[in-house]
Amino acid sequence: xxxxxxxxxxxxxxxxxxxxxxxxxxxxxxxxxxxxxxxxxxxxxxxxxxxxxxxxxxxxxxxxxxxxxxxxxxxxxxxxxxxxxxxxxxxxxxxxxxxxxxxxxxxxxxxxxxxxxxxxxxxxxxxxxxxxxxxxxxxxxxxxxxxxxxxxxxxxxxxxxxxxxxxxxxxxxxxxxxxxxxxxxxxxxxxxxxxxxxxxxxxxxxxxxxxxxxxxxxxxxxxxxxxxxxxxxxxxxxxxxxxxxxxxxxxxxxxxxxxxxxxxxxxxxxxxxxxxxxxxxxxxxxxxxxxxxxxxxxxxxxxxxxxxxxxxxx
Amino acid sequence: xxxxxxxxxxxxxxxxxxxxxxxxxxxxxxxxxxxxxxxxxxxxxxxxxxxxxxxxxxxxxxxxxxxxxxxxxxxxxxxxxxxxxxxxxxxxxxxxxxxxxxxxxxxxxxxxxxxxxxxxxxxxxxxxxxxxxxxxxxxxxxxxxxxxxxxxxxxxxxxxxxxxxxxxxxxxxxxxxxxxxxxxxxxxxxxxxxxxxxxxxxxxxxxxxxxxxxxxxxxxxxxxxxxxxxxxxxxxxxxxxxxxxx
Numbered sequence: 001x002x003x004x005x006x007x008x009x010x011x012x013x014x015x016x017x018x019x020x021x022x023x024x025x026x027x028x029x030x031x032x033x034x035x036x037x038x039x040x041x042x043x044x045x046x047x048x049x050x051x052x053x054x055x056x057x058x059x060x061x062x063x064x065x066x067x068x069x070x071x072x073x074x075x076x077x078x079x080x081x082x083x084x085x086x087x088x089x090x091x092x093x094x095x096x097x098x099x100x101x102x103x104x105x106x107x108x109x110x111x112x113x114x115x116x117x118x119x120x121x122x123x124x125x126x127x128x129x130x131x132x133x134x135x136x137x138x139x140x141x142x143x144x145x146x147x148x149x150x151x152x153x154x155x156x157x158x159x160x161x162x163x164x165x166x167x168x169x170x171x172x173x174x175x176x177x178x179x180x181x182x183x184x185x186x187x188x189x190x191x192x193x194x195x196x197x198x199x200x201x202x203x204x205x206x207x208x209x210x211x212x213x214x215x216x217x218x219x220x221x222x223x224x225x226x227x228x229x230x231x232x233x234x235x236x237x238x239x240x241x242x243x244x245x246x247x248x249x250x251x252x253x254x255x256x257x258x259x260x261x262x263x264x265x266x267x268x269x270x271x272x273x274x275x276x277x278x279x280x281x282x283x284x285x286x287x288x289x290x291x292x293x294x295x296x297x298x299x300x301x302x303x304x305x306x307x308x309x310x311x312x313x314x
Numbered sequence: 315x316x317x318x319x320x321x322x323x324x325x326x327x328x329x330x331x332x333x334x335x336x337x338x339x340x341x342x343x344x345x346x347x348x349x350x351x352x353x354x355x356x357x358x359x360x361x362x363x364x365x366x367x368x369x370x371x372x373x374x375x376x377x378x379x380x381x382x383x384x385x386x387x388x389x390x391x392x393x394x395x396x397x398x399x400x401x402x403x404x405x406x407x408x409x410x411x412x413x414x415x416x417x418x419x420x421x422x423x424x425x426x427x428x429x430x431x432x433x434x435x436x437x438x439x440x441x442x443x444x445x446x447x448x449x450x451x452x453x454x455x456x457x458x459x460x461x462x463x464x465x466x467x468x469x470x471x472x473x474x475x476x477x478x479x480x481x482x483x484x485x486x487x488x489x490x491x492x493x494x495x496x497x498x499x500x501x502x503x504x505x506x507x508x509x510x511x512x513x514x515x516x517x518x519x520x521x522x523x524x525x526x527x528x529x530x531x532x533x534x535x536x537x538x539x540x541x542x543x544x545x546x547x548x549x550x551x552x553x554x555x556x557x558x559x560x
Contacts, residue, residue: 048396063431071428078414078425085416149411154429155388225335311390312327 068160075164080171095176098131102183105244113245118275120187125270126243128173128180133209133263134234136169140213141220141227148221148314158303158310162217166210173202184274194273200288201269207292208262214299218306221313241267262291315400316481316512317363317386322395324381326355355381357536358395363529365480368513370527370544372520372551377533379516380485383407386514387483401480401512404430408485409470415459419450419469422458426473440476447502448472449495464491471495475502482506482513524548 063071084091105123113119143162144151151158185191219226241263247255258264265287272280331350334342342348356378363369371379384390385397387405412429413422423444427437445451448468453461461469467490490499507513507526517523523530523544530547532539539554540547 066433067428067431070432070434073434074425074428077421078417081421082414082416149408150429152384152389153407153411154405156429223336223339224333225337229336308391309327311384313332 063157068157071156072160072164075160076167079164080168083168083172091172091175094172095179098127098176099179101131102127109244115246118187118189121184121189121275122271123244124180124183124187125274126241126267128176129205129267129270130238130241130243130263131176132169132173132205133266134237135172136166136206136209137212137216138227138230138234139169140165140210141216141230143213144217144221144310152311152314158307162210162213166206166213169209170202170206189274192277194277194279197273197279198270200285201266204288204292205266208295211292211295211297211299215295215302218299218302218310221310222306237261237263240264243267259287262287262295265291315362315398316365316367317361317400317514318396318398319362319382319386320360320396320398322356322359322382322385322392322397323354324356324378324385324390325352325393326381327352354536356385356392356533357538359531359533359536359538360395361529361531361538361541363512363514365512366510367529368507368527369515370523370530371514371516371533372518372523372530372548373533373539376535378536379533380407382533383483383485383514383516386481399481402431402478403481403483404474404477404479405483406474406477406485407483409467409474409490413458413466413470416457418455418457419445419461420454423469423473426470427476430474430477432476444472444476447475447498464495467491468495471499475499475506477506478509479506479511482511484513484515486517520548520552 084094102124105127106120109123110119140162143165144158147161150156151161181191181195216226216230240258240261242258247258265284269280269284269288272278272284327350329350331339331348339348359378359382361369371382373379381390383405384407385392386399387403387407388397388399389405389407412426414425417425420441423441424437432440445454448465448471450461450465450469453465458466471490484503490496515523515527527544529542530544530551531541532547532551534554540550
């Protein structure tokens with residue numbers, strides 16, 4: 001009896017062991033299979049991604065350099081013209097806003113904040129540079145929305161619309177800059193060769209405005225009150241750009257906080273060349289180059305991320 | 315192979331999300347009323363076209379025909395699948411876009427030409443031809459806003475008619491204008507098409523598709539119902555419409 005029982009038990013034990021082993025094998029097999037499938041799926045995904053990348057390069061009209069240049073020229077012409085709506089006073093009209101601000105500040109603040117020495121030049125440089133910044137960025141905000149019809153129908157580089165607007169604002173800046181130099185001459189500052197160095201901050205400012213334009217134009221497509229919020233922002237920024245007061249009235253550490261305002265850096269550059277006739281420090285140069293790079297990078301990323309989304313909104 | 319569309323799916327977004335501000339967006343999000351849903355406007359569509367093929371795309375409204383054309387022309391990227399094209403594409407999706415009301419006819423012709431990828435030299439050369447074809451010689455220096463809508467479409471068509479693409483994409487713009495101009499413009503389009511171009515053509519007119527196309531793609535609610543020989547697919551589609559009417 002006991003022998004028989006023992007044998008039975010042994011048999012059942014062996015059976016159980018075998019079953020367990022078998023189950024284990026099946027399990028590992030399944031696991032391996034799943035792993036294989038996973039890697040295969042991954043590889044497939046990778047292959048598809050590569051293929052899509054290649055197809056993306058191939059698909060759509062291929063624009064060569066000549067075509068792009070011609071389109072850009074036409075766009076700049078359109079943007080510049082539509083801005084002035086063919087009015088003879090158009091260019092003068094666009095200078096009205098910065099000059100009025102300048103005049104009002106000259107009347108009100110000269111006695112309170114002025115220091116006699118070249119306060120007029122101090123005011124006009126601040127106003128003109130700030131106006132270029134706010135004008136270019138506000139204008140670029142509409143670059144995508146205004147061209148929505150074409151963007152949803154024809155494959156074009158979206159950057160072109162932004163670039164053409166930036167250029168037409170730059171042209172406008174040159175007109176206001178001419179007035180600025182005229183007023184500076186009235187303030188008894190003779191023209192000197194260092195003025196030519198101003199090309200550097202203008203180029204940097206151009207690209208910074210464009211970088212901010214990328215961000216704003218994308219935001220404006222997604223949210224229509226960007227325009228309203230941004231106009232509040234620029235109006236506040238005026239007070240943090242040291243346009244009509246001197247920063248040395250603040251304690252030392254606070255003075256450095258101003259460098260977080262990119263527009264202030266460019267205004268500093270202009271004043272240092274025009275009023276003090278000295279080349280600004282390497283630090284200011286660094287900031288003037290750094291800000292455009294930063295904003296262009298962010299802007300490009302924003303465009304890339306939302307590129308496919310824009311089509312839903314037009 | 316000139317056009318190779320493989321398993322293309324395109325996501326589209328619908329709902330009341332356009333023209334809202336950040337304020338409304340946040341308010342809707344908080345209340346959980348944000349109404350933007352993704353849906354598949356084109357779902358797993360594949361077809362191939364060879365040189366000289368004329369593809370008619372048929373389907374009811376909202377079938378995803380125009381969306382598919384946009385993907386082929388490169389305006390939108392498909393969410394899944396690949397589109398491969400060989401050669402210069404001209405997409406005439408809507409002729410009237412890209413004009414500026416405050417600019418003259420001449421300036422608009424140059425602007426629109428630039429959008430279509432013409433070069434300056436080419437436009438200088440062809441400008442008289444465009445203005446003559448559109449019959450707008452006396453209006454050259456008029457602002458666009460002063461033109462009638464018929465005149466506008468004549469101008470738009472005349473600019474577009476100079477294209478010489480390998481792949482032509484048409485969204486019901488075979489002919490425009492009054493009866494006389496319609497005849498003229500259709501003849502001009504046929505001239506381009508017969509030049510060995512591969513054409514993709516969306517139309518609601520089955521008669522037109524039957525007349526022109528050698529291949530037909532039938533879409534319904536984004537899904538590919540059939541692709542193949544024009545006669546067969548047209549017959550199937552006709553049957554489908556007839557049963558629907560009942």
